[in-house]
Amino acid sequence: MKQLLPFALGLFILTSCGEKKIDQQAALTARIDSLENILLTDSLNLSDEPASEVIKAYLQFSDTYPKDSNAVDYLFKAADVMRGMYRYQDAIQVLELVVSRYPKSDKAPAALFYAGFILHADTEQNTLAVPYFQRLIDDFPEHPLANDARNLLPLLNMNQEQMLDFLKQHNPDTSELVS
Numbered sequence: 001m002k003q004l005l006p007f008a009l010g011l012f013i014l015t016s017c018g019e020k021k022i023d024q025q026a027a028l029t030a031r032i033d034s035l036e037n038i039l040l041t042d043s044l045n046l047s048d049e050p051a052s053e054v055i056k057a058y059l060q061f062s063d064t065y066p067k068d069s070n071a072v073d074y075l076f077k078a079a080d081v082m083r084g085m086y087r088y089q090d091a092i093q094v095l096e097l098v099v100s101r102y103p104k105s106d107k108a109p110a111a112l113f114y115a116g117f118i119l120h121a122d123t124e125q126n127t128l129a130v131p132y133f134q135r136l137i138d139d140f141p142e143h144p145l146a147n148d149a150r151n152l153l154p155l156l157n158m159n160q161e162q163m164l165d166f167l168k169q170h171n172p173d174t175s176e177l178v179s
Contacts, residue, residue: 025065032057032074039081051081059094062101072098072107079114088122091115109143112136116149126156 035054058078062071075098082091095118098111116132119125133149133156140146158166 028061051085055081072102072105088118109136109140109145113145130156
């Protein structure tokens, strides 16, 4: 009986530590759900506070539970909220984190594309977008987004006049719109 007591005590401690970790993870997930609901219900009157809080919760979850299947999704959501707050550089850093932490994930090519897209569409820093699209093409040549990146790359180096000429040549229906 004396030999069973330390074993039972150790088992109890291990079990309670595991339960505590699961409880903390569940609490953080519930907090994220709650913050997401606030963002969704009040998306037209969005203030920075709930958006910043949900970003913190997403990042905390992915840092604390990097092997959880939700971690990479939460990083993507954090980048998306950051983009919505015009925090483009922060969003790109989080997308780079997706690629570095989860290079074999199906989210890595999407993160590269999204980072390039933000630089191109939101900040008009086309020269900075090129390496993201090129890496997508080089590292994931068969991914569907690689085709989109291949199509975008030539356009990123064009000035407005070259872009208009390109549009006229490749889409005759738009020639009357851009004349």
